[in-house]
Amino acid sequence: MAQKYSRQRELIKNFLCTRKDHPTADIVYMNVRQQYPNISLGTVYRNLTLLSDTGEIRRLRLGDGVDHFDADTSPHNHFICTRCGSVLDLEMESIDHILEKAGEHFDGKVDGHVTYFYGTCGSCCNKLQA
């Protein structure tokens, strides 16, 4: 058999499921360490990669130089606040029709796309008005 049980992996996955803010490996490390104090950072990285590879979680590369992770693997888009850096889920209709547009004048096969939106989040908008 390929994959064996590990308490560390279970805790990592569980922690990620409790969070909707797409934490980084370091955030995961700091939090899981409170339940399992001598887990190592390498173990966190290895398991996040492993869980991504099996499709149990999603790895988000948002261009900020740090990988974020999301336990919600359903198709959805993300928003990054340029003021506070927070990453939010976007409830919106599918934009997968852009795949066809991309393929129209292209000499190759378009399999998918990565899209993220940026701007000012609701919380930061409120702070600006106050």
Add this chain to the structure above:
Amino acid sequence: MAQKYSRQRELIKNFLCTRKDHPTADIVYMNVRQQYPNISLGTVYRNLTLLSDTGEIRRLRLGDGVDHFDADTSPHNHFICTRCGSVLDLEMESIDHILEKAGEHFDGKVDGHVTYFYGTCGSCCNKLQA
């Protein structure tokens, strides 16, 4: 006056204008060094950042862990081949209407989006058939 002339910056910009393949800082460094042998890598990075900041070039963060640079600052989208890693321009109609979709159910201000497409490029498609 803020910015002064520099031969190094001119060469970096000129090199980038000759290329349509969105090179990385390292590629720029290796090439410009042939015209200006003792330019330093730090100078290349600093000037690429400077040119990006002034809007003369575009910095592309494609999630492959390395920044790519593009002298074509007109609005257009990119395609990354998952086989050979090459980055190509996509001739396609604007997809900026997705901004409105993103904003519809969102409690904040959506300013823009980053989108890139991936799949198999024409060249790799041909190699697969042969």
Add this chain to the structure above:
DNA sequence: CTTTAAATTAGTAATGATTACTGTTTTTAT
């Protein structure tokens, strides 16, 4: 044409996220 302050440079050191390595421990099939 000099002076001079600001900008830029080359070269190198530091940073920070991530991956690789190694000897030990845990899991699980037999």
Add this chain to the structure above:
DNA sequence: ATAAAAACAGTAATCATTACTAATTTAAAG
């Protein structure tokens, strides 16, 4: 219970990028 495969903790290595520093270059002003 045994043993092979998987996973681990801890640490070292990697790699892109940024920061630092003393020296050089640019360009405005005298």
